[in-house]
Amino acid sequence: MTKAVRYDEFGGIEVLRVDDVDRPVPEDGQVLVRVRAAGINPGEAAIRTGAMADIFPSTFPSGQGSDLAGVVAEVGAGVDRFSVGDEVIGFSEKRAAQAELVLVDVDNLTPKPRNVSWEVAGGLYVAGVTAWRAVHSVQLEQGEAVVVSAAAGGVGSLAVQLARRAGATVIGLASERNHEWLQSHGVIPVAYGAGVAERIETAAPGGVDAFIDTHGGGYVELALALGVSVERIDTIADFAAAAKYGVKTEPGTDARPGAEVLAELAALIADGHLEVPIANVYPLAQVRQAYTELERRHTHGKIVLEP
Known part of the structure; x- marks a missing residue:
């Protein structure tokens, strides 16, 4: 068993919990990542309340989160770009990143530079x-x-x-x-x-x-x-x-793949050309406290969970 954030209905912070779930098994083209850090974002809070149900419908129990960084724990068939033990940055398209173990499509991962911290890497994708x-x-x-x-x-x-x-x-x-x-x-x-x-x-x-x-x-x-x-x-x-x-909403007309942009941003961070301020880091078990801080909307930089 492994731990993951879950909720069973739309609602406030009180619906969040950390459950024991079965260990995920990677399929073709998937990588199982042991998460070292996972960012949280205002959009996830809006999804959880049901405010964006027309855009992001939910099936319950639902997981939460996109941002993640961690270590490859297992690879599925057809994956040759990463091996067990590799350090990676990526994102979940299944709203499942706030967990100890997460399945990620191989195209949604990029190597983590060694001099980029876990909390910075884990909070990088969405922001x-x-x-x-x-x-x-x-x-x-x-x-x-x-x-x-x-x-x-x-x-x-x-x-x-x-x-x-x-x-x-x-x-x-x-x-x-x-x-x-x-x-x-x-x-x-x-x-x-x-x-x-x-x-x-x-x-x-x-x-x-x-x-x-x-x-x-x-x-x-x-x-x-x-x-x-x-x-x-x-x-x-x-x-x-x-x-x-009629104004724009990102990504506009210049949308490159997320992993490609992640790689560019990670390189800028590694070279000292970009700073990702970290407001606070919480253990996974304190996911409610993390979102309480986030939803005050006065945070300087990113809030990150560490499973």
């Missing part, structure tokens, strides 16, 4: 690939100004760094306690709240060229009020506004 695709979707050019909302969050903290690497002037909306971190990464910090439009205009006297919204709650409208064209606005959170105004 990293989302940030990468959002930045590419707004097609930044050298010297352009881009605003990123929730700039110190799991996705935002990576998006601002990738936008800087694209040569943009980056304005990060965040609470004041995160301004020092943003400044240390070449980002112009701006506090959110009343008067934010005026503060952005002061930070970008030449105007704002693009806007990446990682939070929702009126930032698409703010981008439009700042004069940003709809094709240069990307939201990962406000799908109602995207449908209403």
Whole structure:
């Protein structure tokens, strides 16, 4: 037997539990990974409540989670790219990553560089690939100004760094306690709240060229009020506004395979060109506490589970 996060009905944090389940057996093209770290994400909380049931229907009992990093425990037939003992980063398409042992399609894995920590690797997929695709979707050019909302969050903290690497002037909306971190990464910090439009205009006297919204709650409208064209606005959170105004939702038109983007991001981290802030690490048994912290929506960086 092995342990995995499960829930039997839509609901709040109280429906989560850690169960003993049968050891998974890899089929053709699958790899069994012993998970060393698994990230958690706001989208998983929304799926668990049933808020996204039309997009992500659930069969109960349901597992949870996409992000993972670990060690190959077993390989199925036809797998020759990985061997038992290899350290890997990847993702589950079955919402099953928050577990001790997880089956992963071989195409959803990439080798983990030795100097990338487990917690960083385990929390990389959703936030990293989302940030990468959002930045590419707004097609930044050298010297352009881009605003990123929730700039110190799991996705935002990576998006601002990738936008800087694209040569943009980056304005990060965040609470004041995160301004020092943003400044240390070449980002112009701006506090959110009343008067934010005026503060952005002061930070970008030449105007704002693009806007990446990682939070929702009126930032698409703010981008439009700042004069940003709809094709240069990307939201990962406000799908109602995207449908209403015709702005983008990542991945836009430049969607490479997830494992390929993971490999690129992992190489940047290994070389010291990208930082993944880790807000907290919890043992698997404290999955409820981890999501309690996540759902306060004031986290700087990623929260990670360690099975």
